[in-house]
Every structure is written in structure tokens, then in C-alpha cells.
Amino acid sequence: MVLNGGTKKFKEMFHTRWLSFEGSVGAIIANYEFLVSVFLEETAGKPLSLHKPITTFKFLYVSHFLADCLESLAILSKSFQKQDLNFAEIHPFLAATIDSLAEIKDGKSGDKLSKF
Template sequence: MLLKHAQLKLIQPGDTRWLSYFRSVNAVIRCYEPLMSTLEHIVNERGEESPSASGLLSILKDQSITFILHSLEPILEALSILSKFIQTKHGDFNQLEKLMFGTLLRLEELKNVSINEYKQIFEIVDKIKALSSINLNRDRITRATSRTNEISLEEIFNDKIVKFINEIISNIKARFES
């Protein structure tokens, strides 16, 4: 049967660069405070001359965006580890199978909002919200601020994060079935 196939591929190549996404999200999280300070400085100094900085500042102040970024980090980390292993030249099928099942288990675990990682994420988001409300100019209420009040973080988790994880799990299973 194998002789009939001209080329045997472990998986189909994908366009997604999980490690790049992980590093990008991780960089925003690590540099969040200096990034916010810089954007606030640009907006305060230049005002209407810097709509990009103002827009990015508004987006990053949104509690739901902060929550999504922090929630994506462990997901992207698990996927980047699997992706890096798939790209190695010296990996074997047994190790790949174990890592794939481990990744699937980790993704299933990340669908549970009660795990400690999400408790920490909720605490981080609450701290950021408290800090931003202290610094918030009371005369300016953004659409992002009012929108966050209408949507709970658990709703965002169930509507966005769990659906994203389910899609990834389906994709991994589909790639490794054939």
C-alpha cells in the first residue's frame, strides 16, 4: 500500500505559524504596561494627529480584549510546541503521537474556565480594569468600556475561546486521521 504513494507526508503543510502567534501575543502581554503608557503618551501629546495610537489604545483598554489575549497564550503555547516538533527532522511517529495526544488533552483542559490559569487571568484582568478606571478620564467614556459592561468574561470565554479550541481540536484530529 505504501509503495503506491509517491510521497508519504506526516501532515499537510499549514499556513498558520503558531510559534509566531504565540510570540506576538506573549510580547503584548509581557509589555502591556509600557505599551499602554507609550500609547497614552502619544495620544495625550499628539491628540487627533495620531488616530492609530488612539485606536490601538482603545482596543487594548477593552477588558474583553485583555481577557482574550491572556486566554490565547496557553492555547498558542501548546500549539507552538506541537508545531515545532512536527517541523523537526529527527522526530519519530511514537513521539509525535504522544505529543499530539498531550496537546489534545491540554486543549481539552483549557476549555474549562475553572482551572487555575483562568482564575489568574480573571485576577489580572480585574487588576488592569481597576488601574484603568483610576486613570480613566471621567469625561470620556469609550464604546469599549460600555460594551464590556454588557458582556461577561465567562460569556466571552464560552463564545470565543471554547469555540476556537474546538475548531483547533477538530483540525488536529482531521490532519492526523488520514
């Protein structure tokens, strides 16, 4: 709020919840500039030690790649959680997710990675 930006709330990750991974990675990307500036202003050892690894090209690239992959998986996960899920819908959901992930792997798609 201080930096007048459209921030996204950070979420805790849980190993059994796909949607928590998608939300966490999305929050890092949305708040990246603010996160780096906060780490630079801190004088404690932990924030300063985290500043260097998160400002590398590799971290940013992997974060954007993961955001694209996890977005497809989150859509699939949400579709499986519908109360009125029809088993005839499962194959198209899986096929669409697999196609989406294959396109991201081949570098043909990926909204967040292409913007990066």
C-alpha cells in the first residue's frame, strides 16, 4: 500500500495443495519489485542473504515458468473439485492441461514467461 502498487497477498505453501503453490509463485511475481526493495532496506542477516538469490536471472526465469505451469495445473485441480463433475469431462480437462504444458515446454506458449 505504501508503494501504491497492485499487490497480491503472499500465501503459505502446502505440499498437498496445488493451488497454494500457484498462489505463492503468483504473489512473488506480482510483488517482486516490492519484495526486493524491502530486502534491501532490511539490515538483518536473513533478508540480506535472500536478496542475492532472488535477484538472479535464473530465479526470475524459473518463477515465471512455474507460474505458467502451475496456472494450468490449478485450472485442472479446480475442475476436479467441482461438485457436479461429469466423468465425461475428465479426459478433455486432462488433454487440455497436457497440451498446455507441452506448449510451455516447447517454448510456444506461456503468458507470464513470454512477458518476462
